[in-house]
Amino acid sequence: MAATRGSQCAVRLPRSPPLKVLAEQLRRDTEGGPGAWRLSRASAGRGPLALEAVWMQGTVVTAAGGEARLRDPSGAFSVSGLERVPRGRPCLVPGKYVMVMGVIQACSPEPSLQAVKMTDLSSNPVHQSMWELEVEDFHSHLP
Numbered sequence: 001m002a003a004t005r006g007s008q009c010a011v012r013l014p015r016s017p018p019l020k021v022l023a024e025q026l027r028r029d030t031e032g033g034p035g036a037w038r039l040s041r042a043s044a045g046r047g048p049l050a051l052e053a054v055w056m057q058g059t060v061v062t063a064a065g066g067e068a069r070l071r072d073p074s075g076a077f078s079v080s081g082l083e084r085v086p087r088g089r090p091c092l093v094p095g096k097y098v099m100v101m102g103v104i105q106a107c108s109p110e111p112s113l114q115a116v117k118m119t120d121l122s123s124n125p126v127h128q129s130m131w132e133l134e135v136e137d138f139h140s141h142l143p
Contacts (some may be wrong), residue, residue, distance in 0.1 A: 018101045020138045024074030026054070026104065037104045043140075049142065055118065057099045057131045063092035070098070073132045077111040082118060091120040094106040097128045103137040 021039065023113045031048065050140035052055035056077060058070035069076060079100050082092060091098045099121055102113030123131040 004070075008073050013026065014032055015049075016052050016055040018052070019049060019051060020055045020135045021051075022074040022132065022135055023058075023077040023111050024119075025135075026077070027075065027109075028064060030035070030104075030107040031080070034105065035081045037107070051104055053101060053103055054113065055099060055101050056111075056113065057121065057127065059128075060094050060096045061093060062094060068092055070100070075110065079113045079114045079115050080108070085115045085118050091118050095122075097122045097125075 019039070025039065029043075030037055030051070031040050032038045033132050037051040039051055040048050042048075045087075056070070056072060058072040058077065061069045061071050061076070063069075063082075067078065067080045068082060069078050071077075079102060081102075096118075099119050100113060100115055101117040102115045104111065106112040
């Protein structure tokens, strides 16, 4: 499996498409640990989903040294490894609305991702206004 070398550890590149999630879902509904995170769906009467990679969107709150803190409608999350993400730097401006695809590093006390991809979505406000509904719709159609 391909890996990207960081200063301390390798990040496994995902083999499956990322699952759209909100920060609160990761804080509240995850089980497992690094490399084996699962999203519990017991409250919906369904089995857990493997979280190999996630897709999150949020507004950049702070950014420095290849790391950023973002906020989505449900709360804050952090992203690291941005210095290795192609075109990641132009997005790292407080107030920009971005999407991040990444591998979960931690879920508590707040979600933390190792970035695989980052894209600026600020030019179209529909991305931000529809994100919560998009995540809800995505999860309602998963078996």
